[in-house]
Amino acid sequence: MHGKYLTSLVSGRRSQLSTRSAVIAVIFFVVLIVSLSIGTVQIPPMIVAEIILSQIPFLGAHFASGFSQVQYEIVVLLREPQILGAVVIGASLGVGGAVIQSIFKNPITEPYVIGISSGAALGAVLAIAGSVYIFGAYTVGGMAFIFSLLVVFLVYFASIRRGKVPMVYLLLMGIAISLFVSAIVAFLLFSNIRLQGAVFFWLLGSLQEMTWPKVEIITGINILMIMVSLLYSRELDAFQMGEEYASSVGVSVERTKILLIATITLGVSSCVAVAGLIGFVGLVIPHVSRIIFGGSNRSVVPASAVLGSVFLLISEDIAHSRLFGGEVIPIGIITSLIGVPFFMFLMVRLAGGFYES
Amino acid sequence: MSLELVSVSKRRGTFRLEGISIRAEDGGILGIAGPNGAGKSTLLKVMAGILPPDSGTMTIDGRDISSMSLRERAGKISILFQETPAPFNFGVKDVIRTSGYFIGGREDNIDRVLESVGIAELGGRPFHELSGGEKRLVMLSALLYQNTKVCLFDEPFSFLDVDKEMRIARTIRKLRDEDRLVIVTMHDINGLLRLADSALLMKKGVQVAYGTVGDVITVENIYRTYGVRFAEYDSPEGRRMVPEESMAIQERVV
Numbered sequence: 001m002h003g004k005y006l007t008s009l010v011s012g013r014r015s016q017l018s019t020r021s022a023v024i025a026v027i028f029f030v031v032l033i034v035s036l037s038i039g040t041v042q043i044p045p046m047i048v049a050e051i052i053l054s055q056i057p058f059l060g061a062h063f064a065s066g067f068s069q070v071q072y073e074i075v076v077l078l079r080e081p082q083i084l085g086a087v088v089i090g091a092s093l094g095v096g097g098a099v100i101q102s103i104f105k106n107p108i109t110e111p112y113v114i115g116i117s118s119g120a121a122l123g124a125v126l127a128i129a130g131s132v133y134i135f136g137a138y139t140v141g142g143m144a145f146i147f148s149l150l151v152v153f154l155v156y157f158a159s160i161r162r163g164k165v166p167m168v169y170l171l172l173m174g175i176a177i178s179l180f181v182s183a184i185v186a187f188l189l190f191s192n193i194r195l196q197g198a199v200f201f202w203l204l205g206s207l208q209e210m211t212w213p214k215v216e217i218i219t220g221i222n223i224l225m226i227m228v229s230l231l232y233s234r235e236l237d238a239f240q241m242g243e244e245y246a247s248s249v250g251v252s253v254e255r256t257k258i259l260l261i262a263t264i265t266l267g268v269s270s271c272v273a274v275a276g277l278i279g280f281v282g283l284v285i286p287h288v289s290r291i292i293f294g295g296s297n298r299s300v301v302p303a304s305a306v307l308g309s310v311f312l313l314i315s316e317d318i319a320h321s322r323l324f325g326g327e328v329i330p331i332g333i334i335t336s337l338i339g340v341p342f343f344m345f346l347m348v349r350l351a352g353g354f355y356e357s
Numbered sequence: 358m359s360l361e362l363v364s365v366s367k368r369r370g371t372f373r374l375e376g377i378s379i380r381a382e383d384g385g386i387l388g389i390a391g392p393n394g395a396g397k398s399t400l401l402k403v404m405a406g407i408l409p410p411d412s413g414t415m416t417i418d419g420r421d422i423s424s425m426s427l428r429e430r431a432g433k434i435s436i437l438f439q440e441t442p443a444p445f446n447f448g449v450k451d452v453i454r455t456s457g458y459f460i461g462g463r464e465d466n467i468d469r470v471l472e473s474v475g476i477a478e479l480g481g482r483p484f485h486e487l488s489g490g491e492k493r494l495v496m497l498s499a500l501l502y503q504n505t506k507v508c509l510f511d512e513p514f515s516f517l518d519v520d521k522e523m524r525i526a527r528t529i530r531k532l533r534d535e536d537r538l539v540i541v542t543m544h545d546i547n548g549l550l551r552l553a554d555s556a557l558l559m560k561k562g563v564q565v566a567y568g569t570v571g572d573v574i575t576v577e578n579i580y581r582t583y584g585v586r587f588a589e590y591d592s593p594e595g596r597r598m599v600p601e602e603s604m605a606i607q608e609r610v611v
Contacts, residue, residue: 107445238455240444247407248438249503250431250459294483295446296454 020292028306031313035083036075043071051075085210086312089271092222094308095229096268097282098300099260102236104167110282111268114174118181119151120144120272125188128198141273148269151181164254205278205332207316214274225267226305233297280335281308284343358383358418358506360538365413367403374399374562383538388553390543392583395559397542401511405436431459435503439511441492447484449495456499470501490521508532510541546598558582
């Protein structure tokens with residue numbers, strides 16, 4: 001009797017969760033298609049769907065009829081890189097946040113705290129200030145990527161204590177070194193007026209400069225990052241129970257930490273390099289996932305990927321909506337403007353429990 | 358099966374665990390007692406393989422645990438920590454599942470371990486909503502789920518209601534009866550007399566006495582360990598000890 005009640009309770013929760021997953025998956029695809037169809041030239045969603053299907057190798061020929069060449073080029077060459085960029089970057093920041101919060105056992109951390117953002121900013125500013133052209137058109141992104149990795153390395157090695165990296169050290173070193181690097185960036189901006197316009201958009205975060213080659217690079221790196229994070233979701237759960245606990249159940253703590261931090265740094269740095277500093281996603285999306293699906297990383301990691309994508313897609317649509325004086329707004333501004341009220345609503349209405357204790 | 362420590366030393370900051378040598382066999386309960394800062398928790402973490410000793414060796418059936426893979430070690434030794442973890446928004450089953458890390462995905466026994474601790478009804482609850490005592494019982498279930506031959510308990514009875522204390526003591530005895538090796542640190546000397554078969558008394562990182570409970574828990578050894586004069590008396594449940602000072606107070610009250 002008792003057992004049966006329990007089973008129904010558990011399966012009830014399970015079906016509730018699969019309903020939520022299905023709803024989120026539907027929202028994702030709807031938002032994706034809608035995002036591709038809106039813009040200065042409206043293209044009906046059905047046409048957009050046809051254009052997407054026409055891009056599938058071999059099968060595509062069956063759909064290559066109902067749209068004009070202009071519509072095809074707008075969708076494929078202009079919108080798809082930005083939209084796909086939003087999908088990949090949203091997923092990357094969401095997963096990065098989930099992983100970093102788990103290994104730090106700290107709900108107010110995000111990937112940027114270990115130096116990714118300040119390092120990338122320094123690289124970008126140096127590239128422009130020094131008129132460096134080592135990677136041709138990709139110099140700013142390339143320099144941002146390299147400096148991001150360098151600063152994370154510095155933070156990590158500065159935090160080693162007797163062969164281990166205590167998380168409190170890493171967090172404090174991350175914040176301290178980030179502030180130091182940001183001060184250098186601020187000084188460079190201050191002393192060189194020319195820089196301010198050029199770097200401004202990048203610092204605010206923007207998908208305007210996305211092109212297919214950039215999307216291809218970040219997609220490759222971030223698929224790898226998300227796969228690794230999914231594979232390590234059980235280790236991440238053990239980390240949330242404490243490092244000594246994780247070690248006692250057989251997790252190789254230091255090795256797993258360095259592997260995950262390196263992977264997240266690669267993935268998130270690549271996104272920051274092409275799109276600048278898009279804030280808020282890495283901090284908040286993992287919490288939204290936890291509120292909807294519970295805290296186990298077996299759900300939080302994939303949910304953070306999808307919800308991060310949805311959130312960035314909607315932000316991108318609003319950035320493009322020209323609601324604010326006909327300009328395309330940098331997406332980094334939108335993520336915070338719409339994200340914060342939404343998150344506050346979620347905290348008040350749904351969270352309770354863990355967030356109150 | 359046997360667990361053996363040979364002159365194990367470990368430094369942690371200014372604290373030093375020095376020259377601990379013990380040999381414990383399965384089917385027994387070893388109680389470890391000593392004042393705060395004696396090194397009980399550090400010793401237990403060394404035994405769990407979480408802290409590698411600076412010198413000395415720890416072996417299980419003659420095999421050095423430093424030669425085992427982490428997963429193999431986790432299949433042999435489990436530990437119930439003194440501190441309760443605080444994961445973000447985990448369900449009770451999410452918590453228990455983490456202790457089965459080394460076996461990979463399998464999770465058929467989660468309901469069974471919850472039932473054996475008598476908390477089947479907590480299975481669907483969020484971990485953070487539970488009381489401190491219930492959380493301890495969930496962590497006990499997690500230890501059972503790990504299903505190891507050596508089970509270590511760090512102050513399992515602190516801050517518990519009497520019913521939860523009984524439940525944990527019952528589980529510990531059951532583990533012994535299943536021929537496992539149980540090692541428990543505790544504050545309460547009488548609790549140790551009731552529960553343990555052998556005892557280790559520690560003070561400031563060194564062992565004061567080690568052997569069977571009857572040999573080790575004596576008025577002199579307790580004085581050497583705690584600096585407090587105890588008196589012993591016989592009770593219906595066996596030998597018991599009480600600090601002389603509180604006896605004097607009792608006599609005055611009477």
